[in-house]
Amino acid sequence: MGKLLRINLSTRRYSTEQIDPHDFRDFLGGRGLGALWYWQEIGPNIRPLDAENKLGFFTGPMTGTPLVSTTKIQLATKGPETGHYLCSNSGGNFGPRLREAGFDALVLEGASDRWIAVAIENETVQFIDDDRWQGLSPMQAREKMLGQLPGNKWATMSIGPAAENGIAFSSIFVDDGRAFGRGGGGAVLASKKVKALAVRGDQKVPVADAAKCKEIAANARMGLKTSRAQHRLLGTSQLVEIINELGCMPTRNFQTSWAPPEKVQGVYAQTLHEHYYVRNYACYRCSVACGQMAEVKDGEFAGTKARPEYESIGLLGPSCGINSMDAVIAANEMCDNLGMDTITAGNMVALVMELFERGLVSAEDNDGLEVRFGDGKALLQMLQFIAERRGFGALIAEGARGVIKARPEWEPYILHVKGLTFPAYDPRGFHGMGLAYATSARGACHNVGGYTVSDELLKAKYDRYAVEGKGELVKTLQDNRAYIDSLGLCTVVRGAYQFTPSPASETLLAITGYDFAPYLMTIGERVSNLERLILVREGVDRSDDNLPPRMKEAIPDGPAAGHLISDEMLDVMLDEYYALRGWDDRGKPRPETLERLGLTEVPTQG
Ligand code: SF4
Missing domain, CATH: 1.10.569.10 (Aldehyde Ferredoxin Oxidoreductase Protein, subunit A, domain 2)
Structure with a gap:
């Protein structure tokens, strides 16, 4: 769609901005564009619940296209749970509907002085004042909002009482069943006094080759039936x-x-x-x-x-x-x-x-x-x-x-x-997950950090208790995930389009008319490095890529009894990982790494 909608909640003004086409080429969309935007607009001294903090929602080139599971939208903001950069994604209809309204991205900035809801219909934005929003559950807020809007096809976001009370791990709910779950995005939205948002539009999300997309979608549907x-x-x-x-x-x-x-x-x-x-x-x-x-x-x-x-x-x-x-x-x-x-x-x-x-x-x-x-x-x-x-x-x-x-x-x-x-995996039982938690761009995360469950546990391609080789595994999984998160696609279906570390060309060629496949892993690497630059700017270094004390104690019983991740073991994994990433021994990207990835000239206002 090529456009970003910026809504200032303090002034209730909104504007449309063109997104630089080069940014799509270098960062795709979704998490990649979100990180770029964050780097440019959210400085290191802004605190999560300050009015100066912003929420950026970014779709990807696949979001809302006629292919299967093209549902995802990414949030970038400063998160209350870590006090640092937060990326988070959600399924549901909000991303697709935002694109149908004509936008690839939505930025919320400033803060309202009273509780409101915001409705976006094509290029028009409506602010709905109502103090009785307070105390409603996300579902109740969604229903109240839908009751005040004409017609159907609205997608919604909403927050609950926990967000209103500033709980550090409150979420933003999407429609009636998905969420930007982790990191506290709900509290950031509440700090702006926005209880709910709705969006719909009547534009068609364009694709370069509609017939080919239809064929790919049919094949994907067929393959997913079994896989x-x-x-x-x-x-x-x-x-x-x-x-x-x-x-x-x-x-x-x-x-x-x-x-x-x-x-x-x-x-x-x-x-x-x-x-x-x-x-x-x-x-x-x-x-x-x-x-x-x-x-x-x-x-x-x-x-x-x-x-x-x-x-x-x-x-x-x-x-x-x-x-x-x-x-x-x-x-x-x-x-x-x-x-x-x-x-x-x-x-x-x-x-x-x-x-x-x-x-x-x-x-x-x-x-x-x-x-x-x-x-x-x-x-x-x-x-x-x-x-x-x-x-x-x-x-x-x-x-x-x-x-x-x-x-x-x-x-x-x-x-x-x-x-x-921590997510629900104990990394003492498979050490690559420990490295994934330690180095993930948003704190302990099995998704952004790298989902090593398949390679270390389910398919057992790696010795789960080894530390050697885990740097490479985690780096590859992180870069793979970073480009998938930038596409607007659910990771569960990635195999149907062969979005692996050796991606196939046909899907993105049919959607964008451009053969991204040879560059996707580099784009993922670029996103991972930009996120690291953000964290370094916010004061993060090797000492933060750490695991909590319990991981250094042996598991007392069960199939993984006796295993732990000592400081020395984590150091071996970090050294390998940093070296492969082209970071120095404090975890800072080296100038030549930034040069290779085209990140030396990325502008910043931070
Ligand atoms: S596979 Fe992905 S897109 Fe489909 S329902 Fe599950 S989470 Fe949503």
């Missing part, structure tokens, strides 16, 4: 059993990484499928439809509904000592209604449980509430306490960084890198 059949049937929850059996499942706040089957099978995919499954849920134009809508049918949590993904199950389940799908679904629904990231919420409640177990806190510190491992009811109450900043929730709401600042003696029990808490 992703299991994903459709069980969703990501199928990993719970596998990861537990491999000894990498966070259990009781990562005190161990495995539980005997009888203590965890209550949250296995089969249990979900047989007793809770309602229907599949799909993002825009996705034939995989991997979302699994589930409902608790009876008992104390009857009627609660959610789409529990592997990460949510792992962290609200075994990491909280919970072996009940009822409690996991209820907790997941509560996170959705409050508008919180299930991953960090699960980590933070597990932390509280461990603090109780160790006698470091008591019910008196927490408004009378005891929170113990395995107690589903207390899990739900604690989530509510966090969103309301009640009792101990007032401190927990600040996320890992906030807790460590206030109580540095609790750092040994907090699983994070750069402030972002």
Whole structure:
């Protein structure tokens, strides 16, 4: 579409800007363009909830095209959870509809002085004032917004009470089932007093060769029917059993990484499928439809509904000592209604449980509430306490960084890198994931950091406990992921278009008319390096590419018993990784690396 829509929430003025065509060539779109924009507009001294912070939403060249799963939109902002650069993506319809309105990107800047919603229809922007937005769940806010808009085909973003209360890990929800989950984007949107956004348009997203796109889409749909059949049937929850059996499942706040089957099978995919499954849920134009809508049918949590993904199950389940799908679904629904990231919420409640177990806190510190491992009811109450900043929730709401600042003696029990808490994989059981968490551009992340699960665990192409060779694996996965995130495509379907480290030409040729394939990995590398430049500008260096103390203790039991990642082991992986990246030994890109990637002349206002 070639255009960016900039909305100033302080002045309620908006404008359209042309995006430099060279930027598409060098950064594609999505995460790449988002990083470039961030580098240019968000300086190192701006704090996440300052009015000077901005939110940039960037689609990619595939977003909204007639191919399969072209759903993704990327957020770039300064995030409250790490205090640094945050990139986050979401499926749903917002990206495709934004393009139909005529834009590749949306920037929100300034801050409103009262609660508003923003509706974008083609090139017109409407501001809707209503103080009664406050306190609504993301779904309620979406429904209220849709009730005030004419016609249909609107896509929405909305936030919940957790964001309004500035919770460091509040999310931005998209439509009725996807989210910019990690890093606290919800709190940034709330700091601008924007409760919801809606967008629609009547433009067609152009492609260079419509007939070829149709053919590629049909082939992709056909291939995914077989290659992703299991994903459709069980969703990501199928990993719970596998990861537990491999000894990498966070259990009781990562005190161990495995539980005997009888203590965890209550949250296995089969249990979900047989007793809770309602229907599949799909993002825009996705034939995989991997979302699994589930409902608790009876008992104390009857009627609660959610789409529990592997990460949510792992962290609200075994990491909280919970072996009940009822409690996991209820907790997941509560996170959705409050508008919180299930991953960090699960980590933070597990932390509280461990603090109780160790006698470091008591019910008196927490408004009378005891929170113990395995107690589903207390899990739900604690989530509510966090969103309301009640009792101990007032401190927990600040996320890992906030807790460590206030109580540095609790750092040994907090699983994070750069402030972002751990996903549901214990890297002591596969060391490449440790390097991925340590070097990911947004803190501990299995996606941006590099999804080593396939190569180290599922296909076992690498010795999972080796440290040699992991630098190369992680670098390759990171650069591959960086270009996929820049395309506007869901990574689950990447294989259908051969978006691997050796990509095929035909898809992007049909969409853009340009053969990007020979350059895609270099574009990914360029994005990874620009993100590192941003972090270096924000004060990050090797000492931040670290793992928390618990990773340096041996796993006590299970299939990975005895394994750990010592400082020396991490150093070996970092040295290899930095050398391959062309960074110096403090983790700063060398001038010749920037020269090779064309990053020496990237303008900055920061
Ligand atoms: S595979 Fe799943 S996450 Fe990806 S686009 Fe389809 S439904 Fe959405």
